[in-house]
Amino acid sequence: GAGVSQSPSNKVTEKGKDVELRCDPISGHTALYWYRQSLGQGLEFLIYFQGNSAPDKSGLPSDRFSAERTGGSVSTLTIQRTQQEDSAVYLCASSTRQGAGGELFFGEGSRLTVL
C-alpha cells in the first residue's frame, strides 16, 4: 500500500479514560516502532516489534502503556487511565530491516490531548 497509516489523527480525551491508537505499517515491513513527540521535543522511543521476536518494551514510561502487534502487521498502542502528561503526538514507524540499520518510514502521527 501507500505509507504508514495511523488512526485516529486527533484524539481528545478526559483524564482517566483509556485510549487506543492504531498503526498500519507498510506491507512487508517486519519492524515496527512507536515513538512519542511532546510539543517542541524530540522523538522518545516507546516500543519496538521485530518479526516474531519478543518486543522491546524498554521505552514504555509506565505500566499504563501497552502495545500489541497482531499477525505481524497492525499494531495498537493502548494508554490506560490517561494523564495530562500523556498529551503528545504518537508516531509509528516501520522498516524492512532487522535492527536499527534501515530507513524508518513514519506515519503522520496521532495527536493525543488529555484534558
Added chain:
Amino acid sequence: GENVEQHPSTLSVQEGDSAVIKCTYSDSASNYFPWYKQELGKRPQLIIDIRSNVGEKKDQRIAVTLNKTAKHFSLHITETQPEDSAVYFCAAPSYGGSQGNLIFGKGTKLSVKP
C-alpha cells in the same frame, strides 16, 4: 544503552550560508548514524545516513561526517535555502552495532532567513 546528545537546539542562518549540526553518542559499538528532517506539521523523513566504514558521505548540498574515535558525527548543509528550514534529528542504534531501535537526539530547529 545508547545516549545521543545533539547541538545546537536552535540555529538561524542567512540564505546561502552553511549550517552545521553536531551529535555525540556513547556506545562505541554503534555503526549506523542517520539524520531525519521534520518539516513543520509533517512526519520525520530520512535525508542521509552514514555507516562506520566511511568517514564522510555527501548528497548534493548535504553531507555527514563521522569521527568514531571521538564518537561524534555532524550534518553539514551548504548553500542553505528557505526550504531547508525544519527540525533535524540525529540518531544512533540503541544496542550498538545496528541492533535494536534508534535513539534520537532532541533535535535542532534550523531557520533559514531569506
